[in-house]
Amino acid sequence: MSDKEATSSGEAPQARADTISDIQELIRRKEELEAQIKAYYDVLEGQKGVGMDEPLVDCEGYPRADVDLYQVRTARHNIICLQNDHKAVMKQVEEALHQLHAHDKEKQARDMAEAQREAMSHKLGHPESHNPPEAFARVNSVSPGSPASTAGLQVGDEILEFGSVNAQNFQSLHHISSVVQHSEMKPLAVTVLRQGQRHQLRLVPKRWTGKGLLGCNIVLLQR
Known part of the structure; x- marks a missing residue:
């Protein structure tokens, strides 16, 4: 850099x-x-x-x-x-x-x-040498038909990045809630760790038939 x-x-x-x-x-x-x-x-x-x-x-x-x-x-x-x-x-x-x-x-x-x-x-076979991002939260429920389900989030996914939130600047679950509230109808880049593999997802918070803008529950990751 x-x-x-x-x-x-x-x-x-x-x-x-x-x-x-x-x-x-x-x-x-x-x-x-x-x-x-x-x-x-x-x-x-x-x-x-x-x-x-x-x-x-x-x-x-x-x-x-x-x-x-x-x-x-x-x-x-x-x-x-x-x-x-x-x-x-x-x-x-x-x-x-x-x-x-x-x-x-x-x-x-x-x-x-x-x-x-x-x-x-x-x-190209030249992986960059840097520390991989750490997970800081986990998805413990996803409602069928919700924005989270549509984006591909699954129960057990460990969150590495949620929009602008990552392990370095994460403070509390309210931090994620604030990002969601300010991003209604706007795509959020979400990176999760699933069975050892990283997945890039595109999540759009929006109103749906259920509660909230996501339709999933996110909890702190307990190591």
């Missing part, structure tokens, strides 16, 4: 980690805005149930005496401003999620290219 390739591969995981951190901060800001909006709606509710559109004058055109007009106008103004901020944050969340998906797609492309190079090297 060249210095340029080493730098690039090192930058990609960091960029992905930064994107995840940005998404978490944006979600925190979104929840904060939603709480503020609700608080101002509660203020309006406390003013004789006044909402955003009810008139603040009586039938004769005089300011209503039964509500605090200043408080209502202030609450309405703040709600409008906060809703605009909320829309802007949601747009940023959407853009960050697209960026995260792009990072995962690039990682999958690199994984596929590496697998093809390795396969070609073995075919």
